Amino acid sequence: MQIGRWNHQETGGSDYRPATGGTETFPSRRPQVGGSFDSGRPRRGGRGGFDRRSPSRPGYSGAQGRPRRKTGVGAFGETETEISKFVNRAVVTTEEEPAFMPEHAFADFPVDPRLKKNIETKGYALPSPIQDKAIPHVLTGRDVVGLAETGTGKTAAFLIPLIDKVVKHMALGERERVLIMAPTRELAVQIERELAGFAQGLGFRGMVAVGGANINPQIVALRNDPSFVIGTPGRLKDLMERKVLSLAGFHSVVLDEADRMLDMGFIDDMRFILSKMPKERHTLFFSATMSREIEKLIGEFLIDPTIISVKTRDTSKNIDQDVVRIPRGADKLDVLVDLLQDRDFSKVLVFGRTKYGVEKLAKALSRKHIYAESIHGDKTYRARIKALEAFKRGEVTVLVATDVAARGLDIPAVSHVINYDLPSTYEDYVHRIGRTGRASLKGKALTFVQG
Ligand code: AMP
Numbered sequence: 001m002q003i004g005r006w007n008h009q010e011t012g013g014s015d016y017r018p019a020t021g022g023t024e025t026f027p028s029r030r031p032q033v034g035g036s037f038d039s040g041r042p043r044r045g046g047r048g049g050f051d052r053r054s055p056s057r058p059g060y061s062g063a064q065g066r067p068r069r070k071t072g073v074g075a076f077g078e079t080e081t082e083i084s085k086f087v088n089r090a091v092v093t094t095e096e097e098p099a100f101m102p103e104h105a106f107a108d109f110p111v112d113p114r115l116k117k118n119i120e121t122k123g124y125a126l127p128s129p130i131q132d133k134a135i136p137h138v139l140t141g142r143d144v145v146g147l148a149e150t151g152t153g154k155t156a157a158f159l160i161p162l163i164d165k166v167v168k169h170m171a172l173g174e175r176e177r178v179l180i181m182a183p184t185r186e187l188a189v190q191i192e193r194e195l196a197g198f199a200q201g202l203g204f205r206g207m208v209a210v211g212g213a214n215i216n217p218q219i220v221a222l223r224n225d226p227s228f229v230i231g232t233p234g235r236l237k238d239l240m241e242r243k244v245l246s247l248a249g250f251h252s253v254v255l256d257e258a259d260r261m262l263d264m265g266f267i268d269d270m271r272f273i274l275s276k277m278p279k280e281r282h283t284l285f286f287s288a289t290m291s292r293e294i295e296k297l298i299g300e301f302l303i304d305p306t307i308i309s310v311k312t313r314d315t316s317k318n319i320d321q322d323v324v325r326i327p328r329g330a331d332k333l334d335v336l337v338d339l340l341q342d343r344d345f346s347k348v349l350v351f352g353r354t355k356y357g358v359e360k361l362a363k364a365l366s367r368k369h370i371y372a373e374s375i376h377g378d379k380t381y382r383a384r385i386k387a388l389e390a391f392k393r394g395e396v397t398v399l400v401a402t403d404v405a406a407r408g409l410d411i412p413a414v415s416h417v418i419n420y421d422l423p424s425t426y427e428d429y430v431h432r433i434g435r436t437g438r439a440s441l442k443g444k445a446l447t448f449v450q451g
């Protein structure tokens with residue numbers, strides 16, 4: 001591990017069972033076996049049936065430089081010329097980016113030594129930019145707005161100081177309870193996994209309260225008075241209305257991916273939940289984007305916050321983006337199957353627009369002996385987690401997903417993202433392709449364009 005660089009190691013045990021359906025203490029972590037991703041191998045060229053254009057070929061209209069921002073449903077380019085404005089055929093180089101030099105080492109933070117040990121055990125050598133900047137403020141008890149997306153290490157940026165807070169209160173014989181709101185079940189589970197790693201041997205409990213899972217075990221789990229409740233707004237509200245979750249004793253709250261929660265229509269639930277929390281509380285707010293509505297929410301929910309903005313991932317550098325032109329009359333499925341034969345396509349996330357389409361595509365691929373799993377909103381929580389885990393472990397090479405289901409997912413070493421259906425907005429495009437090229441690996445993103 002290089003000194004002075006935020007050097008990612010794949011961590012997080014695949015054997016850890018989420019606490020959905022039961023309050024759990026945290027079992028031991030096993031290192032995750034991440035698939036290897038060889039970005040340096042040349043692509044197989046000259047495939048029949050479609051024309052994957054590159055700048056070197058005549059007719060390519062790919063723009064170099066940063067993609068142009070387009071917003072609004074339907075604003076996403078439908079023609080190749082329009083698409084080429086945001087599909088950035090980045091040149092994949094092996095050149096090292098200048099190393100980020102954090103101001104702090106984890107050892108500098110005044111947190112419990114056992115927590116420091118757990119951070120080390122997780123393989124975190126140095127704080128990521130958001131951790132470096134946010135942790136000192138959160139430790140002083142200030143409200144913080146973190147403008148950072150998944151992949152920046154934002155989860156640990158709020159978990160580390162909040163775990164320390166819980167532990168310090170415990171040492172004084174007091175209770176500190178933390179509520180974490182996240183837009184999707186998968187993100188909630190991911191946060192809890194990260195928590196599990198940091199919380200080894202610290203003697204407190206955490207639980208996940210998400211929709212799509214049986215509510216009864218969650219009710220039982222809440223009776224054990226966990227220190228961390230991580231949930232989606234709808235289920236949290238439901239538990240509150242059933243009077244099994246009272247937030248009067250929760251003095252810390254994290255709104256993770258607040259912009260996404262807003263997009264998903266959770267705003268009323270978020271307001272309801274926050275209105276039942278103590279007025280004097282510690283509020284942390286994370287969002288990948290800043291908009292007028294987000295600014296309004298910050299004004300509404302936080303008091304004099306410190307605003308920290310980080311941008312560690314430049315998509316144009318880490319992700320090689322390209323368009324796959326589907327000639328008129330050609331079958332998109334055949335083109336996809338053809339691509340997936342290539343051994344370089346080792347861990348492929350395919351995006352479809354609708355739940356129905358995603359399910360149909362996964363089945364069609366499996367029929368063609370490309371074993372694929374799917375995640376979308378019509379699947380049960382259990383089935384989604386099962387599919388995700390199979391993909392993470394490399395048991396299936398292809399995961400077909402909708403935008404909502406894949407939001408915020410942190411899947412190690414995704415080799416390719418394929419936009420089988422065009423995303424609706426530029427934001428969705430950026431979020432989709434951001435599932436690859438993570439943690440200093442190079443990734444490839446292909447967007448299917450029907451000619
Ligand atoms: P997040 O943005 O919180 O979803 O984190 C993205 C990935 O980076 C996760 O797999 C984390 O376990 C990992 N990670 C977070 N912080 C660090 C760090 N300081 N060093 C190495 N890996 C990290």
